[in-house]
Amino acid sequence: MLKERLALTDEQVAKITAIIKESDAKRQKMFEESSGDRESRRAEMTKLLDETDKKITALLTKDQNKKYEELRKERRRQSPTGDRREK
Numbered sequence: 001m002l003k004e005r006l007a008l009t010d011e012q013v014a015k016i017t018a019i020i021k022e023s024d025a026k027r028q029k030m031f032e033e034s035s036g037d038r039e040s041r042r043a044e045m046t047k048l049l050d051e052t053d054k055k056i057t058a059l060l061t062k063d064q065n066k067k068y069e070e071l072r073k074e075r076r077r078q079s080p081t082g083d084r085r086e087k
Helices: 002-006 010-033 038-059 062-078
Strands: none
Touching: 002 010, 002 062, 010 038, 038 062
16 A cells, blocks of 8 residues: 555565564564553553654655655544544
């Protein structure tokens, strides 16, 4: 989806795929080792999502970043709980 919507190069696709796989592994580990309260888990997840987005946006051109931000806003609107990071 991102490749087409953002017109990513093959190199960008490879790097972003690696970032997403790393993020997924960290998220899975968080769930497996989760012992904190719900709010602390949410804070950890928000931090991970922010770090992932930062790594992805660093690879994008100005135009791609603009489209990526639009996709993120769309994703937040579609989320049943919304994005609590949005202010």
